Amino acid sequence: MADKVELRAAMKMEPKDAVAFLRSKGYQISDQWHELDAAAHARAFTVAKAMRLDILEDIRDAVDQALAEGQTSRQFVEQLAPKLKAKGWWGKQVWGDDRGNNRSVQLGSPWRLKTIYRTNLQTAYMAGRYRRQLATTSTHPYWQYVAVMDDRTRPSHGAMNGRVFRWDDPIWQYLYPPNGWGCRCRVRALTKRQVEREELVVENGADYIEQVQGEAGTDIRTGEVVTLDHAVIHLPDGQTMSPDVGWAANTGAAAFGVDASIAAKLGQVRSTELRSQVVQSLNNSELRHEAFAQWAERILTGRRAGHGLASVGILTESLARAVLERTGKAPSRLLVIGEKQLLHADSRKHQADGVSLPMEVYQALPRLLAEPEAVLWDRRKQNLVYVVKAETEAAYRVIVNAPYRLPKSEKVPLDAVINAYQVKVGDLKAGQYELLEGTL
Structure with a gap:
């Protein structure tokens, strides 16, 4: 199915809020994705190993255009790949540091550009959706976690499907989608009458949250294991939900939030x-x-x-x-x-x-x-x-x-x-x- 159709069907919202979120970001050069925490990712556009500002600008402009025009991932790759190839940001290359150490790195590729496309569009749409849902909490104070529930859905994400929490429940600071690479989950806002009519149970997520340190990878310069603040959700039925490491945060809250x-x-x-x-x-x-x-x-x-x-x-x-x-x-x-x-x-x-x-x-x-x-x-x-x-x-x-x-x-x-x-x-x-x- 075309990415445009899939995203629009999943998000059910106009793209202008998502575009506004994307355009509010600054730029951040990074070698590895885990160099920035979730809050920094929410406020800055970054692509690992895009070490030149002009490369980052080309990629973000392409993402912006894809959001505004509803492009598919194929269109995104076809328009962006020639620009990146012309600037040398393509394929596998050998990078060396000032200590004489060399390593092989993957720069642009069709697969990587599709990942950039899906991740940034999904994150931007959900940040915009979060802002819109915040504006309706007086009439729709209950939020329901919705997973797609097909053969591509992670079991832990499926365990959250249908669960309802108040909009200000602390669980949304860790589990407001997306909750990992390729996550297609979303949040549905409900009125009190809907909750009663559908006989839904409003849970208290504060009782489920365990804050831990998750291993995000290894720092290539020091060899040390990099850990990030993470969360594990322990559900009453014995199941657990844990986002991918680095994703246990509400992108919308991080982007629009305050102290x-x-x-x-x-x-x-x-x-x-x-x-x-x-x-x-x-x-x-x-x-x-x-x-x-x-x-x-x-x-x-x-x-x-x-x-x-x-x-x-x-x-x-x-x-x-x-x-x-x-x-x-x-x-x-x-x-x-x-x-x-x-x-x-x-x-x-x-x-x-x-x-x-x-x-x-x-x-x-x-x-x-x-x-x-x-x-x-x-x-x-x-x-x-x-x-x-x-x-x-x-x-x-x-x-x-x-x-x-x-x-x-x-x-x-x-x-x-x-x-x-x-x-x-x-x-x-x-x-x-x-x-x-x-x-x-």
Whole structure:
């Protein structure tokens, strides 16, 4: 069966989230696949023994095109192989190190390119699927493990088939597919009514997890055995499930996730739309920036504000410490802006006073807040001030109220952008402000 048909049937999702995941990755040169842990693999595109950046770029561009256009593995190989052959990254070669040791290595081949194709497409689709399922946990809080259940299915993967756990069960940090080379498993999101109608049992995976060290291979330079953090799942019926070594991780969570303190707060946010936006913001994807720009344009042109919120990014660790030191309260580090705050920043008064910002600046807030010119602390008002575009006479000033608590219905603190307007740079050098980062 064609890979395109098989993947689309298995994933049942549009590829745009998978493409966004792939494009959010950086590049990482590596000799052996186990040089990077699962989290690093989730954030960086790498192919073992692709030791030149141009080779990596060629391979990732080809994977990107395959995802966007729904190419088969044959099409992928036919288009990519000539480029790699022309650059000498093909077949078996003998590599030597600075100690005079030689070894035979396998570079490009049709079989290897098919493996790269399947692994990257499967991982990207599942990372995108994870993000989408996170956004529906208020209506579909139960996730079911689904294996294909044919003669190619690993027995241990088949042992998980049909088992149901809550979306926030720790088991998904180890078993959200793919769980190995060529894994075709997926996760199905269920409502409470579906669980009851199908008479399914919701299990507690925390009781099943054993964290171990798994042997990933041998370091060719030192001869030492390489071990990675791994997990074995002990099921109540005596069966065990263990992903391939190096695969006992949730790629989507690793790519979009944060440290435990932020993740815990994120899990408490009741608005699934906001939670989804925050998760997307963590990988700083172009897709998320485009979505925010469209949201801002809709609010500012329609001039009607509801209670909606949109994520604009994450407070850095250093700024979070600065807020805690000055207020005695830990900020949540989740930066959001409400529809009302956005319209207030672009109010008729601000427009008349000539201090409102251009539309394109409001639309670019997530990108600008990620790389501010400077960050100040307003001693009088006890909040952060981001200077996002400093000029000779004026600066764009964005005020973040941190720590800040939204209405009680949210039940979780979120740091809110409460205003954004132009101000003279000289005014920001007054004693009221303390420079935390950057320069004015």
